[in-house]
Amino acid sequence: MSHSNPVQKFKEKNLFSRLKKKDKDAFITAYDLYVDDIHRFVYFKIGNQEEANDLTSIIFLKTWEYIKNNSLSDSKTLRALLYKIARTSIIDHYRQSQPIASIDDEDHPVDVIDESQDVMEQINLNSDLEIIRKKLPELKMEYREVIIMRFVNDLELDEIAEITGKTKGNIRVLLFRALKALKELIEAK
Amino acid sequence: MTERELIKKLNNLKNLKPATDWKVSQREILLSQVENTSGDYQVSSWGNFWMVTRNVFGSVPQFAWASMAIVIFLTTGLIWGNELKVAPNNSLYIARVISEKARLNTTFDSAAKNRLARQYASDHVRDIVVTLSNPEFTDSEDVAKLNENFKTEIAKVRENLPAANPDDAIVTIADSEKATSGVMVYDPNATTSEPVAEPKDAKVILEEAEKLFNEKDYSGALDKLNEAEEIIK
Numbered sequence: 355m356s357h358s359n360p361v362q363k364f365k366e367k368n369l370f371s372r373l374k375k376k377d378k379d380a381f382i383t384a385y386d387l388y389v390d391d392i393h394r395f396v397y398f399k400i401g402n403q404e405e406a407n408d409l410t411s412i413i414f415l416k417t418w419e420y421i422k423n424n425s426l427s428d429s430k431t432l433r434a435l436l437y438k439i440a441r442t443s444i445i446d447h448y449r450q451s452q453p454i455a456s457i458d459d460e461d462h463p464v465d466v467i468d469e470s471q472d473v474m475e476q477i478n479l480n481s482d483l484e485i486i487r488k489k490l491p492e493l494k495m496e497y498r499e500v501i502i503m504r505f506v507n508d509l510e511l512d513e514i515a516e517i518t519g520k521t522k523g524n525i526r527v528l529l530f531r532a533l534k535a536l537k538e539l540i541e542a543k
Numbered sequence: 544m545t546e547r548e549l550i551k552k553l554n555n556l557k558n559l560k561p562a563t564d565w566k567v568s569q570r571e572i573l574l575s576q577v578e579n580t581s582g583d584y585q586v587s588s589w590g591n592f593w594m595v596t597r598n599v600f601g602s603v604p605q606f607a608w609a610s611m612a613i614v615i616f617l618t619t620g621l622i623w624g625n626e627l628k629v630a631p632n633n634s635l636y637i638a639r640v641i642s643e644k645a646r647l648n649t650t651f652d653s654a655a656k657n658r659l660a661r662q663y664a665s666d667h668v669r670d671i672v673v674t675l676s677n678p679e680f681t682d683s684e685d686v687a688k689l690n691e692n693f694k695t696e697i698a699k700v701r702e703n704l705p706a707a708n709p710d711d712a713i714v715t716i717a718d719s720e721k722a723t724s725g726v727m728v729y730d731p732n733a734t735t736s737e738p739v740a741e742p743k744d745a746k747v748i749l750e751e752a753e754k755l756f757n758e759k760d761y762s763g764a765l766d767k768l769n770e771a772e773e774i775i776k
Contacts, residue, residue, distance in 0.1 A: 360603050367598040378577050385573055393561045407561065411569050418577055486556060505553035537549055 366432060374426045381418055384432055389414070391433075391507045392440055398502045399444050401491065409447055413440045433509065437517045441499075489539045497532035504529055617641065630674050631667070631692065632685055661703035661775070667696040668752075669768055676761035697753055704745055704775065745774045 369387070372380035392413055397406035416439050426435070490498055503509040503517070504525075515522045600608075616638070629635045643663045650656045671693045674680055752767035 360607075364598055364601075367601050368595060371594045371598060381577055382570065382574055385570060389566055389569070390560045394557070394559055397559070398556075407565055407569075410561070411572070414569075414573055415576060418573075418580070422580060486553075501553060505550050506556045508557070533546055533549060537544060537546065540544060540549070 370426065370432045373421050373432060376422060381421065384436075385414055388433065388436055392436055395437065395440055395502055395507060396444060398486075398490065398506070399495075399499065400447065405447070409440075409443055413443050416443060431513060431516075434513050434516045437503065437509070437513075441517065489536060492539055493532065493535055496528065497535055500525060500528050501532050501536065628670075631670055631689055632674055632680065657703045661700055664696045664699035664703065665768070665772060665775075668693060668700060669765065671696065672756065672761050672765050672768065676765070693756060694753075697749060700771075701746060701749055745771045748774065 366387075369380050369384055373384065389410065393406055393410045396409045396413070397403060400406060400409065413436065417436055420435070420439065490501070493501070499518070500514060503514050504511070509517075511522050511525050514520075514525050518525070520528070619638070629639055647656060647659055647663070650659055671689045675686065675689055675693075680686070748767050748771040752764045752771065755761075755764040755767060
């Protein structure tokens with residue numbers, strides 16, 4: 355879900371404005387809009403589908419609670435808010451329990467692909483997933499996180515900066531290093 | 544694997560989505576939980592309109608607004624710029640000059656183009672003189688610039704003065720013998736008060752205007768310019 359399209363940006367801004375007024379319908383629309391991205395983010399961070407499902411539900415509920423009890427600042431975007439809550443939820447999750455399986459766990463293959471995707475797409479996807487399955491978990495968590503946000507979920511640099519509390523310059527450097535590290539890992543196979 | 548290929552592969556991962564059934568069931572659960580919480584959404588139609596308008600402005604990048612403003616400025620300048628009688632020291636003067644240039648470039652009849660060029664140059668000259676005659680206008684840099692512009696513009700007026708047309712010349716009786724024999728000849732040097740002498744007179748008057756301008760006699764220069772204008776007309 356990229357922000358580069360002005361129409362998309364307008365829709366997101368409008369949605370955010372409605373959420374500031376605690377509009378429940380707007381929140382459900384936000385769920386439809388962002389559930390895939392948040393689920394994917396969680397999944398790649400914790401590496402387990404069932405836990406990703408549970409955590410995604412918790413994240414959306416926490417987000418509604420936050421919206422209900424706080425006034426949303428103009429500078430924030432809904433996406434940034436969701437990712438921030440996702441990050442803290444994942445940290446809480448790690449504190450409370452150990453993951454039972456992850457994407458680098460051979461005994462627990464993942465199956466999060468929607469059945470509606472066509473065969474060729476699935477083959478390509480599986481091949482890409484295979485690389486990520488083996489190599490992405492070997493990356494530092496910090497690198498993995500920015501790669502998912504930027505190159506998988508298409509977040510803007512300033513959004514990533516806001517979510518992680520770093521500067522845009524830092525994020526650029528981090529992305530450069532993360533890509534380099536991932537490339538080296540893949541080529542070293 | 545290049546960096547580009549790696550990014551492409553990472554991009555492909557966005558096709559990973561949770562199962563549709565799970566999404567639908569979670570949506571229902573979420574909806575029921577959200578419905579049970581307090582939180583009212585009441586916004587007037589005016590409030591809604593204001594919200595949408597603000598978001599439209601917020602969604603379009605600033606450089607797009609800036610580009611639009613420039614386009615509107617230039618379009619307005621092209622259409623109405625030559626109607627603007629702004630002084631050469633005015634910031635809108637550039638719009639007037641652009642508009643005049645555009646109009647000159649879209650005039651294909653050479654006679655009309657010359658007439659237009661002369662008219663614009665003549666207007667510029669007059670505006671420069673009026674501006675410089677203002678005692679409050681003292682910025683030496685601007686004064687020097689306008690002096691320079693005056694010379695350029697007055698040269699343009701001279702260049703575009705209408706040439707003497709032999710067809711319009713007065714047929715004079717040059718020779719009494721010929722007159723008696725009824726032969727009429729064309730004498731371009733014949734001195735009359737008719738249009739054949741106009742270009743020369745206008746040139747002379749323009750030279751006088753330039754001289755007065757150089758002597759900083761702006762009102763005298765302006766009178767001469769008006770005089771030249773009358774003759775050219």
